[in-house]
Amino acid sequence: MMESFGPKSETKYMIVRADYLLSMSEEEGAEERIEDGYVLGEGSTIKECGHYTPEIGERILKEYGDDLTIVGKDITNTTKEQIPKLKAAILPGFVKAHGHDHEATIIGICKDMPLVDWLDGAINPFTRFLSEKREELEAKFGKSANLIAYRKARVDDLSYGITTALTHHCNFNKYYVPDLVHANLEMGTKMIIAVGSQDRNYDPRVLDLPVELATQRLDKYWDQFKDTPRTWVIPGPDQVFSNGPEILKQQKEWSEKHGTLIHIHSAEEYGTTQWFREKYKMTEVEFLESIGFLSKDTMLAHQVHSTDHDLELIAKYGVKIVHNPLANTILGSGMPDIVKMRSMGIDVAISTDGSGSADNQNILAAARLASQYQRGLHHDAKRVPAIDALKMITAIPGKMLRLKVGQVRVGYDMDLAVIDLTRPNLIPTSKRNVVENLIWASDGSEARWVIANGVLLRDNYSFTKANTTEIFADITELQAMFMDFLATQKIVKATGKRAEEGEEEKKEEKKE
Numbered sequence: 079m080m081e082s083f084g085p086k087s088e089t090k091y092m093i094v095r096a097d098y099l100l101s102m103s104e105e106e107g108a109e110e111r112i113e114d115g116y117v118l119g120e121g122s123t124i125k126e127c128g129h130y131t132p133e134i135g136e137r138i139l140k141e142y143g144d145d146l147t148i149v150g151k152d153i154t155n156t157t158k159e160q161i162p163k164l165k166a167a168i169l170p171g172f173v174k175a176h177g178h179d180h181e182a183t184i185i186g187i188c189k190d191m192p193l194v195d196w197l198d199g200a201i202n203p204f205t206r207f208l209s210e211k212r213e214e215l216e217a218k219f220g221k222s223a224n225l226i227a228y229r230k231a232r233v234d235d236l237s238y239g240i241t242t243a244l245t246h247h248c249n250f251n252k253y254y255v256p257d258l259v260h261a262n263l264e265m266g267t268k269m270i271i272a273v274g275s276q277d278r279n280y281d282p283r284v285l286d287l288p289v290e291l292a293t294q295r296l297d298k299y300w301d302q303f304k305d306t307p308r309t310w311v312i313p314g315p316d317q318v319f320s321n322g323p324e325i326l327k328q329q330k331e332w333s334e335k336h337g338t339l340i341h342i343h344s345a346e347e348y349g350t351t352q353w354f355r356e357k358y359k360m361t362e363v364e365f366l367e368s369i370g371f372l373s374k375d376t377m378l379a380h381q382v383h384s385t386d387h388d389l390e391l392i393a394k395y396g397v398k399i400v401h402n403p404l405a406n407t408i409l410g411s412g413m414p415d416i417v418k419m420r421s422m423g424i425d426v427a428i429s430t431d432g433s434g435s436a437d438n439q440n441i442l443a444a445a446r447l448a449s450q451y452q453r454g455l456h457h458d459a460k461r462v463p464a465i466d467a468l469k470m471i472t473a474i475p476g477k478m479l480r481l482k483v484g485q486v487r488v489g490y491d492m493d494l495a496v497i498d499l500t501r502p503n504l505i506p507t508s509k510r511n512v513v514e515n516l517i518w519a520s521d522g523s524e525a526r527w528v529i530a531n532g533v534l535l536r537d538n539y540s541f542t543k544a545n546t547t548e549i550f551a552d553i554t555e556l557q558a559m560f561m562d563f564l565a566t567q568k569i570v571k572a573t574g575k576r577a578e579e580g581e582e583e584k585k586e587e588k589k590e
């Protein structure tokens with residue numbers, strides 16, 4: 079196992095008090111909007127939460143005085159109260175159920191193109207660049223270049239109030255899980271790592287042949303990280319179209335044996351989904367069902383293009399869906415009807431996807447876009463109300479990932495996003511509209527304090543544990559070096575349908 083390291087709380091107890099507490103708690107009788115709310119953490123766990131009173135404050139100060147961190151005390155010297163009420167809303171730390179940590183480096187590269195061209199033109203070359211030039215880059219930076227990319231992604235998450243992430247570690251990244259674990263531990267976040275695989279319709283240099291390589295890799299990382307705090311390893315085959323029956327069956331069995339989730343991209347882009355149906359004479363979901371891949375442990379990222387039969391299968395097996403509206407619209411992939419999915423009893427979380435396609439990790443913006451699109455689609459302003467959109471980035475993904483996150487609730491993890499209500503766009507905010515304003519008026523950048531596992535990771539907008547000067551300089555240089563590399567490379571058309579086109583091209587070249 080990797081030795082446990084990373085930020086620890088300096089005091090045993092921590093209290094946050096603010097104008098509003100939006101707990102997202104699914105506990106019976108839990109209030110949705112609490113005025114003058116507080117949360118008290120003991121170590122990494124929530125010990126108390128609810129409506130604040132002076133008596134509660136006095137008791138807490140008396141009991142925990144010297145051992146207590148009071149969040150925001152330093153900026154509120156105008157108040158005489160010992161536990162100041164912040165002009166803010168306390169929410170659970172946001173939970174991202176699908177993302178890719180290396181993509182922070184390739185924001186703005188390969189724009190205005192569909193998914194497969196973007197994968198061939200940016201994602202696959204970038205992860206290959208990190209892999210092929212690993213030693214050279216390490217000598218230059220004095221550290222792993224993968225680590226640089228993953229550190230930046232942790233900072234991005236925290237800047238939008240995300241404290242838990244499922245990182246789908248695809249492409250050449252699958253060989254570099256230890257760097258990702260390192261970044262996660264160091265930055266104080268929580269992470270499920272879905273380790274990638276593929277054995278067809280992809281860049282040949284990254285194929286797992288023989289297919290046993292995929293489960294061997296999982297075994298290795300499982301042994302290495304099973305006792306590592308805040309870190310979990312699960313199978314994460316890259317795409318349905320890039321994994322054949324045998325490799326998927328083996329990983330599904332592995333997931334059942336280890337009692338883990340299993341995560342895969344499915345039916346993301348229109349053209350690729352059509353091509354798959356023609357080539358294999360069934361939909362991606364039907365294919366997954368035919369090999370026994372669907373169950374309540376299965377998470378499908380995207381599932382934009384579904385037939386009625388697909389949705390029936392998804393509902394029948396209790397499969398979970400992660401909707402990524404930013405990436406789906408930017409890449410022109412299409413958008414799923416999540417209202418219909420939810421009406422069939424399917425669990426749907428909203429996420430950002432990687433920054434390469436979404437161009438940011440603004441999870442509140444993702445929630446807003448999801449709601450906005452469904453209203454347009456259904457010609458109905460009542461669809462996906464703000465509270466539902468918020469639950470889809472907190473409590474719902476928290477339950478999906480089977481962690482005690484996404485709700486402010488006693489016994490849950492002390493993970494909080496404290497949203498600044500002094501920003502002009504969020505004024506005026508009252509109890510009546512605080513939930514709505516977060517979805518419709520926020521720009522997503524108002525996470526003024528962010529706490530994870532009882533540690534203050536962002537304090538009044540400053541990152542307490544991340545050396546952002548170094549990270550930002552490194553990542554800028556890394557992107558520049560990648561651009562130089564990319565200019566010297568022939569783009570290998572190898573993803574999905576492009577695999578066949580690539581073959582045709584090769585034949586043409588030979589003829590010439």
Ligand SMILES: [Zn+2]
Nearest residue numbers: 343379431432
């Ligand atoms: Zn993705």
